Amino acid sequence: MTTSGGPLLVAALLLPLAAMLAAFVLGRAQAPRVVACALPVGLLLALAILADLLCSGEALVYLLGAWQPPLGIALRADGLSAAMLLTTTVVLGVVAWFAWGDFAQPANAPEARQPLMFWVLLPAVWLALNTVFLANDLFTLYVALELLTFAAVPLVCLEGRPETLRAALRYLLFALLGSVLYLLGAVLLYGVYGTLDIAQLSTRVHPGVATWAAAVLMTVGLLAKTALFPLHLWLPPAHAGAPAAASAMLSALVVKGSFFLVIRLWLDVLPGEMMLEAGQWLAGLGAAAILVGNLVALRQRRLKLLIAYSTVAQIGYLFLMFPLAAGLVGMGLSDAPAVTGGLLQAVSHATAKAAMFMAAGLIYSTLGHDRIEDLQGVAQQLPMTVLAFALGGVALVGLPPSGGFMAKWLLLSAALTTGQWWWAAVMVIGGLMTASYVFSVVVRTIVAVDPEKMPKMAVPRYREASVLALAIFSFLLGCVALLPFEVVQVGRLGSVLP
Template sequence: MPHSLSTQDVTTPGGLLLVLAVLVPFVGVLAGMVLGSRSAQRVALAILATGLAIAIAIADALVRSGDAVVYILGGWTPPLGIALRADGLAVIMLLAVAVVISGIGVYARADFGTPQGVREARAPLMFWLLLLAVWGSLNLVFVSGDLFTLYVALELLTFAGVPLVSLSGQPETLRSALRYLLYALFGSVLYLLGAVLLYGAYGTLDIMLLAVRVHPEPVTWAAAALMTVGLLAKTALFPLHLWLPPAHAGAPAAASAVLSGLVIKGSWFLAVRLWLDVFAGVVTLPSAQTLATLGAAAILVGNIVALRQVRLKLLIAYSTVAQIGYLFLMFPLAAGLAAAQLDSATAVNGGLLQAISHATAKAAMFMAAGLIYTTLGHDRIADLRGAARALPMTLVAFALGGASLIGLPPSGGFLAKWLLVSAAIMTAQWWWALVMFVGGLLTSAYVFIVVVRAMAPAPEGWTPKACVPYYQQVAVLALALCSFLLGMAVFCPVDVAQIGRAVVPGIGWP
């Protein structure tokens, strides 16, 4: 349920769990560095189980209390101190990331394990350390209560995500990682400049305090513009997406699943925090329309370019560019509902569901592409025949993930698009519904092409290049099923996403 700002100055029951959600993955990083790559995998898998349990405990604390979970660091309340806060939006993202990270960790055992008798290598050690670092950084993004801590979290996320691109050490992957780093640093500089402007104008960086202090004036508009553009570069929204497809081209499948499914969600979530909380009384419907226009362009351009790809992995990468666009359609829809004195939870929940369904589906699809590459020895779309016979479970997982991206019931993508279309109809912004319809048709085209070609019979006498472990296929299918069945969340008796959302006087957003 919504709460007032006055309830946020004390640590709540379960607040210490927020600290553990951030610290436990980084403790795993330190332990892995000390013990070496042979033990890093075991440490990482133990941390994954622990972190998932912590995320579930935080969700339980949120639902039980009916209010945000809060921890005041050192007992000093903002603006002198720092608060960690987890409302419904943050807790759902914590849970979703924990599930996806766990699936990726199980999948990666075959690719980044170091069996006894095998010499320790750099790539396995770095992968497990970076996987945990990404997780800890994302958790910090979700629970941070002030803009500078969020800046630190974004930088940690960047420096954990960039090396994942270049694990192979090949020159082309190093160039892709450098391009990614330059885009990310460009975004960080713009974000930090905006934070400096806000601190100079209002004397605090705490999100809850800024929500009641900021008002429409040039310095606020400048800060909003700088921070938004910086976050768009990190999220790879069109036309600032040029770093994303090359980053996936040479990255391992598990690394691509992390980058596409999770890393870009951190900067998107922060954009949601800024627009719905900090700048809720400042941003206008036309500015939200501009943001959604970029999202619509991403949907159309990303899908069209995906249709032209000859490699499966690049097709999925450009599909990510398109799917990112859906995440930004929620902004004008939420603003339109608020302007009409209606509850904007419909649009916000639609955007959140889109983020989660994309994370689970895209992680499953990238990992499925990795198994197909291992089995066939290539990922050329025109030559996928025989893949269904060799990897029936994997192809089913790919199809289920694709169905969620298309928006077929009962998938999470269907429920997300249904909520967004409903908000578009209620606010008379029908053109966004049309964009989603066209995007779904284009997505269905390339998913259909891949599935049909993979189901074609293999040439006489063909045998797989390699056999993949059964548990890898199970991990891929599990994530795909999560995405496909996410639409069942409509039967949840409690709107968890809106628990603990602040009611700020004078602001129309939730």
């Protein structure tokens, strides 16, 4: 049944679609304005969905044309979706604010590809992500994933340099491989159970060859798209080569799209008892990602590459939630700490990483390079940017009151409660390694140099402010733990709760 808040979900899809089309049609000069008008409305929509969810205590559902699944298509928003919708809107809003001048079109210059593409792709990413968060059947999700990929690939090669084209092609090919695997799995499930609707699948799925093959194929496909180690080959060149605003979107949001599907798949579709075993494998890869990603990040000479490798490592943290959730359920407890921890990690990383990439972009545009060893004096020139970078870094490291801390705390206590101390050890070691590269960068930037020797390239104040605002948001995100309600548990399918 369509719930009373259901139309909000349709609006959340139509708004970015309209923005994308309008931006494309109105062209260069008007496109940023269109996006700038749409994003605040989107923020209100996301807040309205969240409020509706908290008031009713149930998931929002909208049946397109009032056709019941499996014939019709359902949109569904639970706590996870609402939190991710909100995060996406906030991050995209700040990215748009940041990019305002970067991709501005001079008034009487001929139409340029780069600004127009950016302002069309931004709502496209938004549309794709919203669809991922709200769609409730495997095929719509497949379409959303493809849309996400095709919006993200051009962002990688926005500048059109040969190396970014190469990175984009690499990304495209690998993402397509992932899509094919996912689609195969979805088709298998449809063949056996006759439905693609997640809510229906969750009640029908039972062990068997088809379920097994589908689980394997879909998982691996999604991991390739999420760039979980060792399938991260496309990520560092793609994220480090794109313009700062695009990197921020790619690293903060795009990889979360396919990760969100992994959550859907394992928490909602597949039988809960399976996760205990699969979770160990997923978390094993996550742990390897944390260790190797951080180690490689430590050795990077360029700031953007360092941040990109840090993303490889941080993606690893996301996957630690699976065995912990399974362990908690196995002990007859609620899996809320693990799921909340995982989601909070995703949100915290999204905001912190976007802020860090944008800060790196400002540093790059001021110095003309981003070699880590030559960053001295940046703090004198760009104090707000360095503060933003540091606050984002603190959120990655996981010091209170950042969201990263709360996520880490929840995951650590879940790991120790379920006796899986090895994941806790990985988290602590990973945090230590993260701290060492974050602080080594910050320390370099605060070394004072002769002001005469600093480049005089000025950065507009509003761009610094945008980055700082997002970093502060990320830094204070841990305070959501003080709120009296648990968003994530609202409207969860399959009722894994005892």
